[in-house]
Ligand SMILES: Nc1ncnc2c1ncn2[C@@H]1O[C@H](COP(=O)(O)OP(=O)(O)OP(=O)(O)O)[C@@H](O)[C@H]1O
């Protein structure tokens with residue numbers, strides 16, 4: 280396990296922000312920490328990346344103790360924080376070269392590396408423009424590129440796509456998948472369920488500083504139940520007939536009957552055969568897998584308005 | 587050790603670049619000094635009797651006034667880094683992140699050197715006629731350098747403490763104000779006695795008196811020693827304060 284935490288606790292004043300977190304991340308995998316605002320995602324990332332001291336817990340990154348061997352941990356990680364850490368008054372290239380110099384690459388190598396990363400993150404045209412003229416997506420890409428100058432083993436990404444439009448988000452996802460292909464371990468946080476689903480091997484759902492669920496995306500979905508078939512009818516009569524035969528949940532307004540399913544073609548066939556015999560053939564059939572949204576709501580449901 | 591120096595060099599280069607490109611900083615370090623100079627010489631100067639050409643009297647004061655502007659810029663630049671993601675990026679890297687302060691302080695010295703050169707150049711054009719020998723010029727430059735270094739570290743400390751750029755800017759207010767409560771623009775014996783008290787017991791008055799004496803031959807008396815003591819003391823204290831405030835800021 281390249282990242283390990285057990286019994287991680289952190290309180291600010293009398294409020295426990297992290298209340299006993301245990302987690303493990305396998306080398307080369309993508310781990311997503313999912314949670315609403317204030318769940319403790321940023322705090323977890325800051326502690327694991329040596330910026331904030333934990334109150335308690337045994338924490339290791341690449342075998343190094345995060346508290347006692349912070350300098351060694353810093354040598355193998357990189358952090359892309361929740362807010363872009365780029366200099367607006369420097370150009371993209373200057374920002375990258377600066378990081379390269381701080382990583383002691385030497386002048387020529389720092390320039391080469393900057394050039395490589397600009398190309399990889401599709402910033403060549405904007406390379407010599409000041410970053411303050413960049414769009415949000417470009418800034419975020421440069422921010423990630425700056426974290427990759429030294430080819431770290433573990434990358435911490437705090438909400439890498441928050442505030443990005445769908446196209447920029449896709450570019451970011453591709454960049455993250457590329458990193459995984461080179462064997463880099465990714466520890467990311469997100470509020471987007473779809474993002475965790477698409478990118479992560481393992482997901483941990485955090486709420487108010489506590490782990491409410493963890494596992495693969497599929498395992499989490501299984502927790503809230505299996506697939507569902509939505510059958511839409513053209514008449515209330517047909518809907519009624521179908522509901523008597525199949526049970527399930529009726530939406531009278533949209534004339535839709537939802538029935539549980541195991542997701543197989545056999546089940547679909549038997550449902551349709553049954554309805555044909557009863558002379559209540561649906562006009563449309565759609566199959567739904569539970570989304571992480573369902574998981575999220577089921578697991579982190581709270582009184583009042585969701586955060 | 588050599589890495590620490592290399593890291594500081596990188597951060598110095600960065601701070602100089604940022605300062606050069608920041609319009610506000612440029613105005614504070616070039617335009618403002620020139621305007622203050624013209625204002626004092628052409629507008630107020632005629633009404634103030636200093637026993638000599640006013641321009642000869644006021645140049646050291648303008649230089650010190652500019653160090654205040656420079657310090658305010660420095661405090662703001664440091665606060666910007668401490669309150670953006672930049673400090674987190676630097677701290678998560680295997681470097682001594684304190685280099686970010688060293689970078690800003692050194693850039694501050696460079697900016698002040700530039701402002702001072704501009705002020706002195708403009709002063710010559712406006713009729714400034716110093717009587718200093720080379721040694722006196724060097725001594726004046728050395729004392730100013732020491733004072734600016736001290737003030738820059740103080741500014742860096744304020745910036746490290748400030749929770750926003752605006753907060754850093756208002757905290758630097760006293761550095762802009764102090765020169766007016768000194769012998770920078772009017773001889774202190776024209777001031778009410780409580781102001782004379784303030785004026786005598788703050789670092790700017792002895793520094794100005796010494797620089798003025800070195801450049802234009804007015805009597806220095808014991809002011810030279812006092813100015814040196816203030817500057818060295820301030821430097822030691824400022825550096826310690828900046829280090830402590832930075833440490834405190836990055837532990838949570
Ligand atoms: N330095 C601090 N001092 C006091 N409270 C803090 C501090 N940092 C975080 N908190 C509190 O800890 C809780 C968790 O914050 P954290 O930033 O880790 O949440 P998050 O999951 O990253 O939220 P978001 O999605 O909004 O980024 C919040 O209630 C926050 O107010």
Ligand SMILES: [Mg+2]
Nearest residue numbers: 320321322361
């Ligand atoms: Mg956060």
